[in-house]
Amino acid sequence: MVKTDIEIAQSSTMQNIIEIAAKAGISSDDIEQYGKYKAKISFDAIEKLQKNDNGKLILVTAISPTPAGEGKSTVTIGLGDALNQLGHKAMIALREPSLGPVMGIKGGAAGGGYAQVLPMEDINLHFTGDLHAITTANNAIAALLDNHIHQGNALNIDSRRVIWKRVVDLNDRELRHIIAGLGSPINGVPREDGFDITVASEIMAVFCLATSIENLKERLAKIVVAYTYDRKPVTVGDLEIEGAITVLLKDALKPNLVQTIEGTPAFVHGGPFANIAHGCNSVLATTTALKAADFTVTEAGFGADLGGEKFLDIKTRELPKNPDAVVIVATVRALKMHGGVAKTALATKDVAALRSGFANLDRHIDNIQSFGLPVVVAINEFITDTADEIAVLSDLLTAKNVAFSLTQVWAKGGAGGLDLAEKIVKATEQENEFHYLYDLAAAIPEKIETIVTKIYGGSSVTFAKKAKTQIAEFERNGWSNLPICMAKTQYSFSDDQTLLGAPEGFDITIRELVPKLGAGFIVAMTGDIMTMPGLPKRPAALNMDVDKAGNISGLF
Structure with a gap:
């Protein structure tokens, strides 16, 4: 019988957080412990690390998400473990899960299988507060x-x-x-x-x-x-x-240090959604990891059109360096859904749907390459994938001349990501010509239109009356030179979540703009995107429980 994620996590032996800190070159005097297995890094430790050179930065993003699941965090964790198995000094930088989706539909967000961050129950619930x-x-x-x-x-x-x-x-x-x-x-x-x-x-x-x-x-x-x-x-x-x-x-601002199942140091800090915010972990966590490790593996929320684009156009402006390479996570299951297959039929082989759904991955690859960055595709393997489907996807990626790796980190941990790690190391050795998608000096409508046409594949943007009034107001207030953070459904390149695959020629409506001057960007609200989600008909919370010894079940 296959163990659940929480059963795997609870059967794992954790190292004392002092030992994990030592792997990152941080002494016990420079951490503030939350029990044996969690700690915050002091500002003094962050300051001491500034003398170190920056390591290499790997961004993990994905195709447009589907209910079939892509496993972006799982691949991020497995890749970090694999890099350490190859003898590199690697760290991971992830976002903190939100209780909303944990109790709603996700049930947890700390990786999966043998590629998890621990203690997964704490991380998924109240963590360090x-x-x-x-x-x-x-x-x-x-x-x-x-x-x-x-x-x-x-x-x-x-x-x-x-x-x-x-x-x-x-x-x-x-x-x-x-x-x-x-x-x-x-x-x-x-x-x-x-x-x-x-x-x-x-x-x-x-x-x-x-x-x-x-x-x-x-x-x-x-x-x-x-x-x-x-x-x-x-x-x-x-x-x-x-x-x-x-x-x-002031205390929350200090990055949280935890570990993977294999003992790789991991910062888990901050948690904005990528469909309504910028979807990346804290700059402090990523920057500190860059100073403490040779390779920092970090992820951005949802697909490359959302978290990926925002990482590159918003977060990177605050980092000490640009990414050296990007991993795009894809699954056969999700690509078949983008090709029109229902979730209930994903276990059935369907090469035609896979070929059709490849258009989604194809556009995400083109988008990341348009920033001047090398790409490696991680095919996150599921037990239902057939040899024919894997062969077809491999052929499509080979024809596109993109490096790819069949990844099995859920089942094997770091050992299932060694090939991916070798290919990403090779990719980081390439010269890249990173550049932003747009100039901050461009007008607000121009920046939005650039994102819609160059990243989403749309043909036009309609600005509602309220949005037009706000654009004029923002220009009068001197706010027009900020980056744009699009609030958009994660399920489609368009603002219509039912348009899967790679739709083209659509119009996106901007209904209003929200100034986020503290964050340093302007949020453009599209379609019916909501900043307060609702619960599904059967929330994940219904499966959660705790026994008399305090052992939690139902997280996944």
């Missing part, structure tokens, strides 16, 4: 903003134009649109409001892009929370609360 700190910091801003309005409103804030929402780290559709402040005058000023999920908060984006406590405070001060009656932006700095909010985040 980072997401709770971010939730509290976000909601403290909301409380202090509302209190300012209630206590005389010295800044002349128009309560109808408060854009700062409260957050909770759960999927809860009931909170998307609410009325707040009802009752007597002592209860505040009534207005329409709503909640976002914590990972969609600008605090999360700021947290993941900050380079120090000082930089965190500077970014927090720039966050726009409302507008005055004469349409002037009001910031956290105007409320004079950036110091207090930084106090709430």
Whole structure:
């Protein structure tokens, strides 16, 4: 009988986190332990590592996700383990799971099989409390903003134009649109409001892009929370609360150190979604790993059109170096779904659907190569894959002249990724000509159109009346020279999640823009993308339990 992910994790023997830190060249005096197997890295340790040269940076991304699963985090972890098996000093940098999808549809996000980060139960649940700190910091801003309005409103804030929402780290559709402040005058000023999920908060984006406590405070001060009656932006700095909010985040900002099943050091820190935010782990975690290891393997959320593009156009601008190579994860199962096969029929061989669905992978490869970066495709093998299907996919990739590797890290851990590791090392030895997709000086509509036409394969962009008004307003405020963070469905290149494969010639509608000045980007909202997800008909939480000894079951 095949063990579940949590059974594999619980049967693994973990090393003391002091030993894991030592592998990364970090002493026990420079870590703050959360028990035996988790720790935070002190700012002193981060400062000491700055004298080291940067190692090589490998970005792991994927095709457009499907319900069949792609295994991007699993491949990231397995690749890190494989690099260490080959004798390289490697580290992994991942995002923290959000309780929303863990309790909703994912059931966990710490890798899978024999390529997991441990302790997986802690990482998937409350971990070191980072997401709770971010939730509290976000909601403290909301409380202090509302209190300012209630206590005389010295800044002349128009309560109808408060854009700062409260957050909770759960999927809860009931909170998307609410009325707040009802009752007597002592209860505040009534207005329409709503909640976002914590990972969609600008605090999360700021947290993941900050380079120090000082930089965190500077970014927090720039966050726009409302507008005055004469349409002037009001910031956290105007409320004079950036110091207090930084106090709430100072410990969370330190990267979390854990380990893989094979004892590879791993930073798991920060967790923005890639469909509504920039989808990458913290700059501090990635930068620290670059200084501590010869190879840093990191992943970006969802497909290469979302997390991958945002890593390259947003996060890379804050890193000390550009990626040296990119892994694109694909599965036969997911490609067949992009070719029109239903999830219930994926176990049946269908070479024609695979050929059709290859168009999705093909476009993602072209997109990453357009940034001037070498690509290796990881074919993440499933037990239902047939020899004929693997052969066809191999032939298609060979004809495209792209390096690829059949990867078996779920079943074999690092040993199942040795070929991938060898090929990615070779790819990092190539000269690359990395460049950004667009110039920051370009106008807001031009940057959006560039993403839509060059990455998504669309032909045009329609800007709703609200979006047009906001573009003019942002230009007047001097915000037009920021990168664009597209909020878009992860399931399709388009803004229609039912258009699988590689659709072309479609139009994307931008319904509104959200200034994220602290994060340093502008969010463009497309279609019906939501910043507060809902739960499925049968949430993963229904399968979770804990016994009298405290052993958890149902995570996967």
